[in-house]
Amino acid sequence: MERLLLTGAAGRVATLLRPRLARDGRAVRLLDVVPLDDLRPGEEAVQGSAGDPETLREACADVDAVVHLATVATGRPMQFDAALEDLATTHAVLEAARQSGITRVVYASSNHAVGFHPRGEEDAPDWLFPRPDTFYGVAKVASEGLASLYVDRYGMDVVCLRIGTCRPEPDDVRSLATWLSPDDAARLVEAAVTAPSPGFRVVWGVSANTRNWWSLAEARRLGYDPQDDAEVFADAILAQHGDPDPTAVDHRYLGGAFTTRT
Template sequence: MMNRILITGAAGTLGTMLRDKLRGHAKILRLSDVAEMPPAGAGEEVVPCDLSDGDAVMRLVEGCDGIVHLGGISVERSFDLIEAANLRGVYNLYEAARAHGMPRIVFASSNHTIGYHDQTTRLDHTAPYRPDGLYGVSKIFGEAVASLYHDKFGQESALVRIGSCTPRPENWRMLATWFSEDDFVSLIDAVFAAPRLGCTMVWGASANDHGWWDNAHAAFLGWRPKDNAAAFAEEIARTVPRPDPNEAVARYQCGVFTDEPIHPSRKED
Protein backbone atom coordinates (compact mmCIF):
# COMPACT_ATOMS: atom_id res chain seq x y z
CA MET A 1 0.00 0.00 0.00
CA MET A 2 1.19 3.50 -0.79
CA ASN A 3 1.89 5.79 2.13
CA ARG A 4 0.43 9.12 0.99
CA ILE A 5 -1.51 10.05 -2.15
CA LEU A 6 -2.15 13.72 -2.85
CA ILE A 7 -5.39 14.67 -4.60
CA THR A 8 -5.45 18.24 -5.87
CA GLY A 9 -8.83 19.72 -6.77
CA ALA A 10 -10.28 17.53 -4.01
CA ALA A 11 -13.32 19.78 -3.48
CA GLY A 12 -14.53 19.33 -7.07
CA THR A 13 -16.90 16.70 -8.42
CA LEU A 14 -14.19 14.24 -9.41
CA GLY A 15 -12.09 15.04 -6.37
CA THR A 16 -15.01 14.38 -4.04
CA MET A 17 -15.70 11.09 -5.78
CA LEU A 18 -12.06 9.98 -5.57
CA ARG A 19 -11.82 11.05 -1.94
CA ASP A 20 -14.43 8.40 -1.24
CA LYS A 21 -13.32 5.69 -3.69
CA LEU A 22 -9.56 5.94 -3.02
CA ARG A 23 -10.03 5.64 0.73
CA GLY A 24 -7.90 2.69 1.81
CA HIS A 25 -5.74 2.77 -1.33
CA ALA A 26 -3.07 4.60 0.69
CA LYS A 27 -2.42 5.00 4.39
CA ILE A 28 -3.13 8.73 4.03
CA LEU A 29 -5.02 10.78 1.45
CA ARG A 30 -3.80 14.37 1.37
CA LEU A 31 -6.70 16.47 0.04
CA SER A 32 -6.10 19.92 -1.37
CA ASP A 33 -8.11 22.70 -3.00
CA VAL A 34 -8.67 26.44 -2.77
CA ALA A 35 -12.36 25.75 -2.09
CA GLU A 36 -13.66 24.71 1.30
CA MET A 37 -13.75 20.98 1.99
CA PRO A 38 -15.27 18.84 4.74
CA PRO A 39 -12.87 18.26 7.63
CA ALA A 40 -10.38 15.41 7.50
CA GLY A 41 -11.57 11.98 8.49
CA ALA A 42 -9.58 8.91 9.42
CA GLY A 43 -6.61 8.46 7.09
CA GLU A 44 -7.02 11.95 5.60
CA GLU A 45 -5.22 15.28 5.66
CA VAL A 46 -6.90 18.47 4.40
CA VAL A 47 -4.35 20.99 3.13
CA PRO A 48 -5.74 24.11 1.42
CA CYS A 49 -3.46 25.35 -1.36
CA ASP A 50 -3.52 27.81 -4.24
CA LEU A 51 -1.73 26.08 -7.11
CA SER A 52 -0.43 29.40 -8.42
CA ASP A 53 1.61 29.81 -5.21
CA GLY A 54 4.85 27.96 -5.88
CA ASP A 55 6.03 27.92 -2.27
CA ALA A 56 2.71 26.55 -1.05
CA VAL A 57 2.73 23.82 -3.72
CA MET A 58 6.28 22.91 -2.73
CA ARG A 59 5.09 22.29 0.84
CA LEU A 60 1.97 20.48 -0.39
CA VAL A 61 3.85 17.83 -2.36
CA GLU A 62 6.43 17.05 0.32
CA GLY A 63 5.97 13.56 1.73
CA CYS A 64 3.72 12.29 -1.07
CA ASP A 65 4.51 9.16 -3.08
CA GLY A 66 1.71 9.55 -5.59
CA ILE A 67 -0.27 12.51 -6.98
CA VAL A 68 -3.67 12.66 -8.65
CA HIS A 69 -3.71 16.14 -10.16
CA LEU A 70 -7.27 17.31 -10.75
CA GLY A 71 -6.75 20.88 -9.57
CA GLY A 72 -7.26 23.97 -11.69
CA ILE A 73 -9.96 25.58 -13.80
CA SER A 74 -12.10 22.81 -15.30
CA VAL A 75 -14.33 24.88 -17.60
CA GLU A 76 -13.86 27.54 -20.25
CA ARG A 77 -13.02 30.82 -18.52
CA SER A 78 -10.89 33.89 -19.16
CA PHE A 79 -7.21 33.34 -19.95
CA ASP A 80 -6.14 35.15 -16.76
CA LEU A 81 -7.87 32.55 -14.59
CA ILE A 82 -6.77 29.61 -16.73
CA GLU A 83 -3.18 30.84 -16.84
CA ALA A 84 -2.85 31.09 -13.07
CA ALA A 85 -4.43 27.75 -12.18
CA ASN A 86 -3.72 25.54 -15.19
CA LEU A 87 -0.43 26.83 -16.59
CA ARG A 88 1.45 28.23 -13.62
CA GLY A 89 -0.22 25.68 -11.36
CA VAL A 90 0.91 22.65 -13.34
CA TYR A 91 4.44 24.06 -13.62
CA ASN A 92 4.52 24.55 -9.84
CA LEU A 93 3.31 20.99 -9.29
CA TYR A 94 5.99 19.47 -11.52
CA GLU A 95 8.71 21.58 -9.93
CA ALA A 96 7.55 20.45 -6.50
CA ALA A 97 7.47 16.82 -7.61
CA ARG A 98 11.01 17.13 -8.96
CA ALA A 99 12.16 18.54 -5.62
CA HIS A 100 10.51 15.77 -3.60
CA GLY A 101 11.59 12.51 -5.18
CA MET A 102 9.40 12.62 -8.31
CA PRO A 103 6.28 10.76 -7.14
CA ARG A 104 4.21 9.44 -10.05
CA ILE A 105 1.57 11.85 -11.28
CA VAL A 106 -1.86 11.06 -12.68
CA PHE A 107 -2.45 14.27 -14.63
CA ALA A 108 -6.11 14.93 -15.41
CA SER A 109 -5.91 16.05 -19.01
CA SER A 110 -9.01 16.24 -21.15
CA ASN A 111 -10.71 15.28 -24.37
CA HIS A 112 -10.92 19.04 -24.92
CA THR A 113 -7.36 18.76 -26.26
CA ILE A 114 -8.84 17.07 -29.36
CA GLY A 115 -12.37 18.48 -29.33
CA TYR A 116 -12.57 19.52 -32.99
CA HIS A 117 -11.87 16.06 -34.36
CA ASP A 118 -14.89 14.63 -36.15
CA GLN A 119 -16.96 11.96 -34.45
CA THR A 120 -16.45 9.66 -37.42
CA THR A 121 -12.69 9.53 -36.73
CA ARG A 122 -11.11 6.98 -34.39
CA LEU A 123 -8.09 8.45 -32.63
CA ASP A 124 -4.98 6.86 -31.18
CA HIS A 125 -2.16 8.44 -29.17
CA THR A 126 -0.64 10.01 -32.32
CA ALA A 127 -3.71 12.13 -33.17
CA PRO A 128 -2.87 15.83 -33.55
CA TYR A 129 -4.19 18.31 -31.03
CA ARG A 130 -7.39 20.12 -32.01
CA PRO A 131 -8.44 21.99 -28.84
CA ASP A 132 -11.91 23.46 -28.62
CA GLY A 133 -11.06 26.35 -26.26
CA LEU A 134 -8.52 27.91 -23.93
CA TYR A 135 -9.21 25.21 -21.35
CA GLY A 136 -8.19 22.58 -23.90
CA VAL A 137 -5.09 24.61 -24.75
CA SER A 138 -4.15 24.68 -21.06
CA LYS A 139 -4.32 20.89 -20.91
CA ILE A 140 -2.03 20.66 -23.95
CA PHE A 141 0.40 22.86 -22.02
CA GLY A 142 0.16 20.49 -19.05
CA GLU A 143 0.88 17.49 -21.25
CA ALA A 144 3.90 19.31 -22.68
CA VAL A 145 5.22 20.10 -19.19
CA ALA A 146 4.83 16.43 -18.24
CA SER A 147 6.71 15.37 -21.37
CA LEU A 148 9.52 17.84 -20.68
CA TYR A 149 9.93 16.74 -17.07
CA HIS A 150 10.00 13.10 -18.13
CA ASP A 151 12.62 13.60 -20.82
CA LYS A 152 14.77 15.98 -18.79
CA PHE A 153 14.42 14.57 -15.27
CA GLY A 154 12.71 11.16 -15.50
CA GLN A 155 9.43 12.24 -13.89
CA GLU A 156 6.77 9.63 -14.69
CA SER A 157 3.20 10.67 -15.51
CA ALA A 158 -0.03 9.29 -16.89
CA LEU A 159 -1.79 11.92 -18.99
CA VAL A 160 -5.42 10.88 -18.71
CA ARG A 161 -7.57 12.58 -21.32
CA ILE A 162 -10.81 12.28 -19.40
CA GLY A 163 -13.95 11.94 -21.49
CA SER A 164 -17.17 12.17 -19.45
CA CYS A 165 -16.61 10.88 -15.93
CA THR A 166 -20.13 10.75 -14.51
CA PRO A 167 -22.10 8.13 -12.58
CA ARG A 168 -23.88 7.17 -15.84
CA PRO A 169 -23.90 8.44 -19.45
CA GLU A 170 -26.42 11.24 -19.92
CA ASN A 171 -26.70 11.81 -23.67
CA TRP A 172 -25.85 10.40 -27.11
CA ARG A 173 -22.28 11.76 -27.12
CA MET A 174 -21.53 10.06 -23.80
CA LEU A 175 -22.19 6.68 -25.39
CA ALA A 176 -18.69 7.23 -26.80
CA THR A 177 -17.01 9.36 -24.12
CA TRP A 178 -18.31 7.89 -20.86
CA PHE A 179 -15.67 7.08 -18.24
CA SER A 180 -17.18 5.29 -15.27
CA GLU A 181 -16.02 6.22 -11.81
CA ASP A 182 -14.91 2.66 -11.10
CA ASP A 183 -12.89 2.51 -14.32
CA PHE A 184 -11.15 5.76 -13.36
CA VAL A 185 -10.25 4.32 -9.96
CA SER A 186 -8.92 1.11 -11.52
CA LEU A 187 -6.81 3.17 -13.94
CA ILE A 188 -5.28 5.11 -11.05
CA ASP A 189 -4.44 1.83 -9.34
CA ALA A 190 -2.86 0.49 -12.53
CA VAL A 191 -0.77 3.64 -13.01
CA PHE A 192 0.65 3.48 -9.49
CA ALA A 193 1.26 -0.29 -9.68
CA ALA A 194 2.86 -0.56 -13.13
CA PRO A 195 6.57 -1.53 -13.10
CA ARG A 196 7.21 1.30 -15.54
CA LEU A 197 5.09 4.22 -16.66
CA GLY A 198 7.15 6.75 -18.54
CA CYS A 199 5.05 9.62 -19.79
CA THR A 200 2.01 7.89 -21.23
CA MET A 201 -1.21 9.38 -22.54
CA VAL A 202 -4.29 7.31 -21.75
CA TRP A 203 -7.75 7.96 -23.13
CA GLY A 204 -10.03 8.27 -20.11
CA ALA A 205 -12.98 6.23 -21.33
CA SER A 206 -14.69 2.98 -20.45
CA ALA A 207 -14.98 0.01 -22.81
CA ASN A 208 -17.74 1.66 -24.81
CA ASP A 209 -19.05 -0.12 -27.91
CA HIS A 210 -19.24 3.20 -29.74
CA GLY A 211 -15.98 4.69 -28.43
CA TRP A 212 -13.75 6.90 -30.56
CA TRP A 213 -10.41 6.32 -28.83
CA ASP A 214 -7.81 3.55 -29.08
CA ASN A 215 -5.72 2.76 -25.98
CA ALA A 216 -3.69 -0.06 -27.51
CA HIS A 217 -0.45 1.89 -26.96
CA ALA A 218 -1.07 1.84 -23.18
CA ALA A 219 -1.86 -1.88 -22.92
CA PHE A 220 1.41 -2.42 -21.04
CA LEU A 221 -0.21 -0.81 -17.98
CA GLY A 222 -2.45 -3.85 -17.64
CA TRP A 223 -5.56 -1.68 -17.30
CA ARG A 224 -8.78 -3.10 -18.71
CA PRO A 225 -11.89 -0.95 -18.27
CA LYS A 226 -14.92 -3.05 -17.33
CA ASP A 227 -17.90 -0.74 -17.84
CA ASN A 228 -19.66 0.01 -21.13
CA ALA A 229 -21.99 2.88 -21.98
CA ALA A 230 -23.93 0.49 -24.21
CA ALA A 231 -25.72 -0.71 -21.08
CA PHE A 232 -27.52 2.66 -21.06
CA ALA A 233 -28.12 3.00 -24.82
CA GLU A 234 -31.77 1.97 -24.73
CA GLU A 235 -32.54 4.39 -21.93
CA ILE A 236 -30.86 7.27 -23.77
CA ALA A 237 -32.66 6.40 -27.00
CA ARG A 238 -35.94 6.48 -25.10
CA THR A 239 -35.38 9.68 -23.09
CA VAL A 240 -32.94 11.89 -25.02
CA PRO A 241 -33.83 13.29 -28.47
CA ARG A 242 -31.27 12.37 -31.11
CA PRO A 243 -29.49 15.57 -32.25
CA ASP A 244 -29.40 16.84 -35.83
CA PRO A 245 -26.28 15.33 -37.47
CA ASN A 246 -25.26 18.78 -38.72
CA GLU A 247 -25.14 20.27 -35.22
CA ALA A 248 -21.85 20.52 -33.32
CA VAL A 249 -23.13 18.11 -30.65
CA ALA A 250 -23.31 15.35 -33.28
CA ARG A 251 -20.37 16.40 -35.43
CA TYR A 252 -17.37 17.08 -33.20
CA GLN A 253 -15.94 14.85 -30.50
CA CYS A 254 -16.43 17.57 -27.89
CA GLY A 255 -19.88 18.38 -29.19
CA VAL A 256 -21.46 21.59 -27.90
CA PHE A 257 -18.23 22.61 -26.19
CA THR A 258 -16.90 23.68 -29.60
CA ASP A 259 -19.57 26.39 -29.55
CA GLU A 260 -18.20 27.93 -26.33
CA PRO A 261 -16.97 31.52 -26.85
CA ILE A 262 -13.46 32.62 -25.96
CA HIS A 263 -13.87 34.58 -22.74
CA PRO A 264 -12.19 37.99 -22.64
CA SER A 265 -9.45 38.35 -20.06
CA ARG A 266 -10.72 40.20 -17.02
CA LYS A 267 -8.73 40.19 -13.82
CA GLU A 268 -11.92 40.61 -11.82
CA ASP A 269 -13.48 37.32 -13.04
Protein backbone atom coordinates in the same frame (compact mmCIF):
# COMPACT_ATOMS: atom_id res chain seq x y z
CA MET B 1 1.81 3.81 -3.29
CA GLU B 2 1.67 4.65 0.42
CA ARG B 3 0.69 8.32 0.18
CA LEU B 4 -1.08 9.99 -2.72
CA LEU B 5 -1.66 13.71 -3.10
CA LEU B 6 -4.87 14.77 -4.87
CA THR B 7 -5.01 18.39 -5.98
CA GLY B 8 -8.42 19.90 -6.60
CA ALA B 9 -9.72 17.51 -3.96
CA ALA B 10 -13.08 19.25 -3.54
CA GLY B 11 -13.84 19.01 -7.25
CA ARG B 12 -16.26 16.65 -8.96
CA VAL B 13 -13.76 14.06 -10.20
CA ALA B 14 -11.75 14.02 -6.97
CA THR B 15 -14.93 13.62 -4.93
CA LEU B 16 -15.77 10.53 -6.99
CA LEU B 17 -12.24 9.16 -6.67
CA ARG B 18 -11.63 9.65 -2.96
CA PRO B 19 -13.48 6.60 -1.58
CA ARG B 20 -12.35 4.48 -4.51
CA LEU B 21 -8.63 5.15 -4.01
CA ALA B 22 -8.70 4.15 -0.35
CA ARG B 23 -6.45 1.18 0.47
CA ASP B 24 -5.25 -0.39 3.71
CA GLY B 25 -1.97 1.30 4.58
CA ARG B 26 -2.46 4.15 2.10
CA ALA B 27 -2.83 7.80 3.06
CA VAL B 28 -4.59 10.14 0.63
CA ARG B 29 -3.68 13.78 1.13
CA LEU B 30 -6.26 16.24 -0.16
CA LEU B 31 -5.35 19.72 -1.39
CA ASP B 32 -7.91 22.38 -2.23
CA VAL B 33 -8.64 26.03 -1.55
CA VAL B 34 -11.97 24.86 -0.13
CA PRO B 35 -11.84 23.50 3.44
CA LEU B 36 -12.52 19.76 3.60
CA ASP B 37 -14.24 18.70 6.81
CA ASP B 38 -15.59 15.33 5.68
CA LEU B 39 -12.36 13.37 5.97
CA ARG B 40 -12.54 9.61 5.84
CA PRO B 41 -10.13 7.22 7.54
CA GLY B 42 -6.75 7.44 5.82
CA GLU B 43 -7.35 10.95 4.45
CA GLU B 44 -5.39 14.09 5.31
CA ALA B 45 -6.19 17.66 4.26
CA VAL B 46 -4.10 20.68 3.30
CA GLN B 47 -5.99 23.87 2.54
CA GLY B 48 -4.53 26.19 -0.05
CA SER B 49 -3.96 26.79 -3.72
CA ALA B 50 -2.31 24.23 -5.99
CA GLY B 51 -0.57 27.17 -7.60
CA ASP B 52 1.13 28.34 -4.40
CA PRO B 53 4.68 26.98 -3.99
CA GLU B 54 4.64 27.21 -0.18
CA THR B 55 1.38 25.29 0.08
CA LEU B 56 2.68 22.72 -2.38
CA ARG B 57 5.86 22.17 -0.37
CA GLU B 58 3.73 21.26 2.61
CA ALA B 59 1.35 19.12 0.56
CA CYS B 60 4.15 17.21 -1.21
CA ALA B 61 6.04 16.20 1.95
CA ASP B 62 6.48 12.41 2.12
CA VAL B 63 4.26 11.86 -0.92
CA ASP B 64 4.82 8.98 -3.35
CA ALA B 65 2.67 10.20 -6.26
CA VAL B 66 0.61 13.24 -7.21
CA VAL B 67 -2.76 13.09 -8.96
CA HIS B 68 -3.19 16.60 -10.33
CA LEU B 69 -6.90 17.33 -10.79
CA ALA B 70 -7.00 21.02 -9.88
CA THR B 71 -8.08 23.43 -12.59
CA VAL B 72 -9.14 27.06 -12.74
CA ALA B 73 -12.92 27.18 -12.27
CA THR B 74 -14.37 30.27 -13.90
CA GLY B 75 -18.07 29.43 -14.15
CA ARG B 76 -17.93 30.25 -17.87
CA PRO B 77 -15.91 29.18 -20.88
CA MET B 78 -12.26 29.61 -19.97
CA GLN B 79 -10.60 32.72 -21.36
CA PHE B 80 -6.93 33.06 -22.27
CA ASP B 81 -5.84 34.60 -18.97
CA ALA B 82 -7.45 31.73 -17.09
CA ALA B 83 -5.75 29.24 -19.41
CA LEU B 84 -2.39 30.81 -18.55
CA GLU B 85 -3.21 30.54 -14.84
CA ASP B 86 -4.16 26.90 -15.31
CA LEU B 87 -0.86 26.20 -17.06
CA ALA B 88 1.06 28.02 -14.32
CA THR B 89 -0.66 25.84 -11.71
CA THR B 90 0.40 22.68 -13.53
CA HIS B 91 3.95 23.99 -13.69
CA ALA B 92 3.89 24.73 -9.96
CA VAL B 93 2.70 21.18 -9.21
CA LEU B 94 5.31 19.53 -11.43
CA GLU B 95 8.09 21.68 -10.01
CA ALA B 96 7.03 21.05 -6.42
CA ALA B 97 6.93 17.33 -7.13
CA ARG B 98 10.42 17.46 -8.66
CA GLN B 99 11.86 19.43 -5.75
CA SER B 100 10.25 17.01 -3.28
CA GLY B 101 11.72 13.96 -5.01
CA ILE B 102 8.32 12.72 -6.25
CA THR B 103 8.81 10.94 -9.56
CA ARG B 104 5.21 9.97 -10.41
CA VAL B 105 2.53 12.47 -11.45
CA VAL B 106 -0.85 11.71 -13.00
CA TYR B 107 -2.27 14.72 -14.84
CA ALA B 108 -5.97 15.20 -15.57
CA SER B 109 -5.90 16.33 -19.18
CA SER B 110 -9.04 16.31 -21.30
CA ASN B 111 -10.57 15.17 -24.56
CA HIS B 112 -10.86 18.90 -25.29
CA ALA B 113 -7.12 18.96 -25.99
CA VAL B 114 -8.09 17.30 -29.30
CA GLY B 115 -11.70 18.40 -29.57
CA PHE B 116 -11.56 19.80 -33.11
CA HIS B 117 -10.52 16.46 -34.59
CA PRO B 118 -13.44 15.15 -36.65
CA ARG B 119 -14.78 11.78 -35.65
CA GLY B 120 -13.75 8.93 -37.90
CA GLU B 121 -15.13 5.45 -38.41
CA GLU B 122 -12.28 4.00 -36.33
CA ASP B 123 -11.53 4.78 -32.70
CA ALA B 124 -9.47 7.95 -32.30
CA PRO B 125 -5.91 6.76 -31.71
CA ASP B 126 -3.78 7.23 -28.65
CA TRP B 127 -1.28 10.11 -28.86
CA LEU B 128 -3.68 12.01 -31.13
CA PHE B 129 -2.03 15.29 -32.17
CA PRO B 130 -3.37 18.33 -30.28
CA ARG B 131 -6.29 20.16 -31.82
CA PRO B 132 -7.91 22.00 -28.90
CA ASP B 133 -11.49 23.21 -29.06
CA THR B 134 -11.30 25.98 -26.41
CA PHE B 135 -8.77 27.87 -24.33
CA TYR B 136 -9.46 25.19 -21.71
CA GLY B 137 -8.23 22.69 -24.29
CA VAL B 138 -5.21 24.89 -25.00
CA ALA B 139 -4.31 24.81 -21.28
CA LYS B 140 -4.48 21.02 -21.36
CA VAL B 141 -2.28 20.79 -24.47
CA ALA B 142 0.32 23.12 -22.97
CA SER B 143 0.27 21.19 -19.70
CA GLU B 144 0.85 17.93 -21.58
CA GLY B 145 3.88 19.65 -23.10
CA LEU B 146 5.15 20.59 -19.64
CA ALA B 147 4.68 16.99 -18.55
CA SER B 148 6.77 15.79 -21.47
CA LEU B 149 9.53 18.24 -20.54
CA TYR B 150 9.63 17.07 -16.93
CA VAL B 151 9.90 13.47 -18.08
CA ASP B 152 12.71 14.11 -20.55
CA ARG B 153 14.68 16.64 -18.54
CA TYR B 154 14.21 15.36 -15.00
CA GLY B 155 13.49 11.67 -15.45
CA MET B 156 10.01 11.79 -13.93
CA ASP B 157 7.06 9.58 -14.90
CA VAL B 158 3.99 11.57 -15.93
CA VAL B 159 0.79 10.02 -17.27
CA CYS B 160 -1.70 12.40 -18.91
CA LEU B 161 -5.30 11.21 -18.92
CA ARG B 162 -7.48 12.71 -21.66
CA ILE B 163 -10.62 12.31 -19.60
CA GLY B 164 -14.04 12.00 -21.19
CA THR B 165 -17.36 12.44 -19.37
CA CYS B 166 -16.62 11.44 -15.78
CA ARG B 167 -19.94 11.35 -13.95
CA PRO B 168 -21.92 8.79 -11.99
CA GLU B 169 -24.01 8.17 -15.13
CA PRO B 170 -23.91 9.36 -18.75
CA ASP B 171 -26.37 12.20 -19.20
CA ASP B 172 -26.75 12.62 -22.97
CA VAL B 173 -26.26 10.75 -26.23
CA ARG B 174 -22.64 11.87 -26.71
CA SER B 175 -21.68 10.57 -23.29
CA LEU B 176 -22.81 7.07 -24.27
CA ALA B 177 -19.49 7.11 -26.16
CA THR B 178 -17.36 9.30 -23.88
CA TRP B 179 -18.41 8.17 -20.39
CA LEU B 180 -15.78 7.33 -17.79
CA SER B 181 -17.52 5.72 -14.84
CA PRO B 182 -16.31 6.64 -11.35
CA ASP B 183 -15.17 3.05 -10.74
CA ASP B 184 -13.26 2.96 -14.02
CA ALA B 185 -11.78 6.39 -13.27
CA ALA B 186 -10.33 4.93 -10.08
CA ARG B 187 -9.05 1.88 -11.97
CA LEU B 188 -7.37 4.16 -14.51
CA VAL B 189 -5.73 6.37 -11.87
CA GLU B 190 -4.59 3.28 -9.97
CA ALA B 191 -2.98 1.91 -13.13
CA ALA B 192 -1.34 5.27 -13.83
CA VAL B 193 0.21 5.54 -10.36
CA THR B 194 1.41 1.93 -10.20
CA ALA B 195 2.52 1.05 -13.76
CA PRO B 196 6.27 0.37 -13.79
CA SER B 197 8.30 3.22 -15.33
CA PRO B 198 5.70 4.59 -17.77
CA GLY B 199 7.77 7.64 -18.73
CA PHE B 200 5.55 10.10 -20.60
CA ARG B 201 2.16 8.72 -21.62
CA VAL B 202 -1.00 10.21 -23.07
CA VAL B 203 -4.02 7.93 -22.70
CA TRP B 204 -7.75 8.24 -23.14
CA GLY B 205 -9.84 8.27 -19.97
CA VAL B 206 -12.96 6.37 -20.96
CA SER B 207 -14.86 3.25 -19.96
CA ALA B 208 -15.33 0.16 -22.15
CA ASN B 209 -18.36 1.66 -23.87
CA THR B 210 -20.05 -0.16 -26.73
CA ARG B 211 -20.21 3.15 -28.63
CA ASN B 212 -16.64 4.20 -27.74
CA TRP B 213 -15.01 6.83 -29.95
CA TRP B 214 -11.52 6.49 -28.45
CA SER B 215 -8.81 3.86 -28.29
CA LEU B 216 -8.19 2.01 -25.05
CA ALA B 217 -4.95 0.36 -26.21
CA GLU B 218 -2.48 2.66 -24.46
CA ALA B 219 -4.46 2.74 -21.22
CA ARG B 220 -4.62 -1.06 -21.22
CA ARG B 221 -0.83 -1.17 -21.60
CA LEU B 222 -0.62 0.63 -18.27
CA GLY B 223 -2.70 -2.13 -16.70
CA TYR B 224 -6.11 -0.44 -16.94
CA ASP B 225 -8.95 -2.94 -17.16
CA PRO B 226 -12.25 -1.05 -17.58
CA GLN B 227 -15.35 -2.85 -16.38
CA ASP B 228 -18.22 -0.48 -17.16
CA ASP B 229 -20.21 0.27 -20.31
CA ALA B 230 -22.55 3.24 -20.81
CA GLU B 231 -24.79 1.05 -22.94
CA VAL B 232 -26.75 0.00 -19.85
CA PHE B 233 -28.12 3.58 -19.83
CA ALA B 234 -28.72 3.78 -23.59
CA ASP B 235 -32.44 2.96 -23.71
CA ALA B 236 -33.35 5.66 -21.21
CA ILE B 237 -31.08 8.29 -22.77
CA LEU B 238 -32.22 7.60 -26.34
CA ALA B 239 -35.86 7.66 -25.22
CA GLN B 240 -35.26 11.15 -23.84
CA HIS B 241 -32.94 12.60 -26.49
CA GLY B 242 -33.57 10.53 -29.61
CA ASP B 243 -31.07 8.73 -31.84
CA PRO B 244 -27.76 10.52 -32.49
CA ASP B 245 -27.52 12.72 -35.56
CA PRO B 246 -24.03 12.17 -37.04
CA THR B 247 -24.16 15.61 -38.68
CA ALA B 248 -24.82 17.43 -35.39
CA VAL B 249 -21.84 19.12 -33.76
CA ASP B 250 -22.14 16.88 -30.69
CA HIS B 251 -21.22 13.90 -32.85
CA ARG B 252 -19.20 15.44 -35.67
CA TYR B 253 -16.18 16.43 -33.56
CA LEU B 254 -14.47 14.70 -30.65
CA GLY B 255 -15.06 17.77 -28.48
CA GLY B 256 -18.76 17.93 -29.26
CA ALA B 257 -20.50 21.21 -28.46
CA PHE B 258 -17.27 22.64 -27.01
CA THR B 259 -16.29 23.35 -30.63
CA THR B 260 -19.01 26.01 -30.77
CA ARG B 261 -18.06 27.80 -27.55
CA THR B 262 -16.28 31.14 -27.55
